[in-house]
Amino acid sequence: MTIYISVQPRLNHTWEDIEARLESKGSPPELIDNFHRCIDFHTFAAPGLLVGVYMVDYALELLESPRGKKIYAVCETTKCLPDALQVIAHCTTGNHRLRVLPIGKFALTVNGPADAPYVNGTRVFVDGAKIERYPTFALWYTKDPLFDPRTRGIDLIDEVIDAGRDFLSCERVRVKVPQKWPWKSAICSICGEMVPDNLLVDGACSDCRSQSYYEKVAY
Numbered sequence: 001m002t003i004y005i006s007v008q009p010r011l012n013h014t015w016e017d018i019e020a021r022l023e024s025k026g027s028p029p030e031l032i033d034n035f036h037r038c039i040d041f042h043t044f045a046a047p048g049l050l051v052g053v054y055m056v057d058y059a060l061e062l063l064e065s066p067r068g069k070k071i072y073a074v075c076e077t078t079k080c081l082p083d084a085l086q087v088i089a090h091c092t093t094g095n096h097r098l099r100v101l102p103i104g105k106f107a108l109t110v111n112g113p114a115d116a117p118y119v120n121g122t123r124v125f126v127d128g129a130k131i132e133r134y135p136t137f138a139l140w141y142t143k144d145p146l147f148d149p150r151t152r153g154i155d156l157i158d159e160v161i162d163a164g165r166d167f168l169s170c171e172r173v174r175v176k177v178p179q180k181w182p183w184k185s186a187i188c189s190i191c192g193e194m195v196p197d198n199l200l201v202d203g204a205c206s207d208c209r210s211q212s213y214y215e216k217v218a219y
Contacts, residue, residue, distance in 0.1 A: 013154050018045060021161045031057055038087045047140060048080030050160045051106070055081065055124045056088045058165050059110045062122040073110045074175065076103040076125075099178070106141075111175050118174045127169035134159045134167065 015036065022032050031053070038053050039045045065071060073091040075082045075098065082100050085091045085108060091098035111121030131138045136155045139147035149156075186197035190208035201209060 013045070013157055015039065015045075018157070018161065021158065025161060025164065034088050038084050041087050042080070042083045045157065046080050047137075047156050047160055048106070049083060050157065051126065052081040052084030052108075053088070054160075054165050055106075055108055055126075055168060056084045056110075058168055058170065059108060059122050059124040060089060062124070062170055063110050063112070065110075065112050070097065070113050071110055072097045072113065072119075072175075073108055074099045074101060076101055076105040076107040076109075078102050079106075081106060081108060109173060109175060114177050117177055117179070119177055121173050121175040122170060123173045124168055124170045126167055130167040130169070134163050137163065137167070 018035065018039075019032060022035060034057065035050065035053050038049055042049045060071070063071070071089045071091055073085045073089060075085055078100055082098065085098055089110065091110075093100065105125060107123060107125035109121050109123040111119045113119075126141065131141055136147070136152050137159045138144075139152070140156050147156075181198055183196040183198040185194050186200055187193070188195055188200065188205040188208055189203035191205065193205065193207075195205045199205060
């Protein structure tokens with residue numbers, strides 16, 4: 001299968017190009033496989049996704065969690081990075097092991113299971129003080145108008161692979177563990193639909209409190 005790399009929306013980089021460059025950098029087979037699976041899942045090799053693969057790989061190495069043990073993660077951006085966590089660490093919103101917070105930082109934190117209110121974890125982030133070593137990446141990352149994906153997209157992908165972990169930093173952190181509160185089903189006083197009672201405010205669900213993402217239409 002040939003995967004075409006797309007920044008906006010497509011470049012003439014194939015998976016074979018990426019694989020060859022990864023191999024030339026001495027990347028281990030497991031890491032190369034993670035890149036392939038993440039690109040396939042994401043549907044194209046976005047630069048942020050490729051950075052995310054390095055970030056997750058680095059974070060899991062620092063965490064030193066035994067293979068097969070459940071990993072929990074917090075992702076500080078909605079862009080690209082959550083997909084790398086889902087594919088590599090098997091953290092998803094559906095299995096309650098991934099929290100995606102729209103903070104706007106290209107950063108993630110991973111930790112193991114915990115019964116206490118806090119757990120030790122590892123945070124990995126793109127370090128703004130390091131990206132200037134890679135001029136094309138710096139232009140792209142800072143949304144500089146001088147970056148043109150049509151002429152510099154391939155260089156961007158190459159710089160990401162060449163950099164690897166070089167523009168990443170890490171820190172040890174204490175993570176607040178979300179508490180599981182008991183709840184029971186209740187009926188919203190406005191729409192009449194069933195929701196957990198701890199999500200009601202004055203008897204109304206968030207959908208009926210002007211937070212709906214849709215409008216109803218007649219068939």
